[in-house]
Amino acid sequence: MRIVHISDTHVGAPEFRSELFTECIKEVNELSPDFVVHTGDLTNDGYRYQFEDAYDFLDKIETEIFIVPGNHDARNVGYLHFEEIFGARYTVFKDRDLLLVGVDTSEPDLEDGHLGRERQIWLENVFKGFDGFKIFLLHHHLVSVPFSGRERGVLYDAGEVLKILTDCNVDLVLSGHKHVPNAWRLENMFIINAGTASSLRLRGLITPCYNIIDIEEGEIKATLKFVGGALRDLLGDRARIRGLGLQY
Ligand SMILES: [Fe+2]
Ligand SMILES: [Fe+2]
Structure with a gap:
């Protein structure tokens, strides 16, 4: 199974570069x-035109895409545009071998993220008892990311969420927000952050990038891909996971 993980496209920002997004999508389709x-953080300010522009880019991706909103998407009541253009802010995808859950951790016009007690209980009930490969998506990081400056923006209830995820044997957590790629292993769970695509x-020295995650029986490989540039291994010899017979 191959997953491409992009994040923090920031459509509409002064620093947004359409040529980078176009190149990124071309590479993603080739993968x-x-x-x-x-x-x-699809958008920079949550404005409707920014969501529409983001949609026009992402619509060129030739496979299914799962999306969660970021703090920038919740600016200016942007979550209403997100729902109209991209659909639900919470995602549950399930087949025989795979359960993917995505949540909205944003709060309108705040940078910080929060899941909340009610959603924690919901999350635990969704993951509990599923034996296949489990993936959790959220925008805010659950664990500090090195070389990303002063720590801020870690999920308010990261401790509780990490406990639920590890208790439920979740295999993979994908997040963004810091604009710095990184991979941590916590117990049997991989926590992977993507940069801005x-x-x-x-x-610092990071340039626009995204992650390629390949999961084969007993092993996960996470590769950082710089847009238009080189590949770099993110996990090295930490890559063995519990033996799951994923049928993809
Ligand atoms: Fe961002
Ligand atoms: Fe963010």
């Missing part, structure tokens, strides 16, 4: 993933 995820809202 022939089983599906694509976008972990939020199509903007110059960058930190």
Whole structure:
């Protein structure tokens, strides 16, 4: 199974570069993933025209895409445009081997993220008892990301959410927000962050990028891909996962 993970496209930002987004989408289609995820901040300000422009780009992706909103998408009551143009802000996709759950952790006009007690209970009930490969999508990071500046914006209830995810044997968490790619392993769970795919809202030496995640029996490979540039392994020898017979 191959997943391409893009994030923080920031359509409408002064630092947005359409040529980067176009190149990114061309590369994504050449990678022939089983599906694509976008972990939020599609837009910079949540304006309708920005969502429409983001849709026109993402519509060129030739496979299914799962999307969660980010804090920038909730600016200016943008979550209403998100719902009209992209659909539900919470996603549950399930087949025999795979359960993917995406949540909206944004709060209108705030940078910080929060899931909340009621959604925590819901999340636990959705993941509990499923034996296949489990993926969780959210915009805000659950664990600090190195080389991303002063820590801020970590999910308010990250501790509770991490406990639910590890108790439920979730395999993979995908998030964005910091604009810095990274991969952590926590117990048997991989927590992977994507950079910004199509903007110059960058930190340090990182350039626009996205992640390619390949899952084969017993192993996960996470590769950082710079848009128009090189590949870099994100996990190295941490890549073994519990033996799951994914049929893809
Ligand atoms: Fe962002
Ligand atoms: Fe963000």
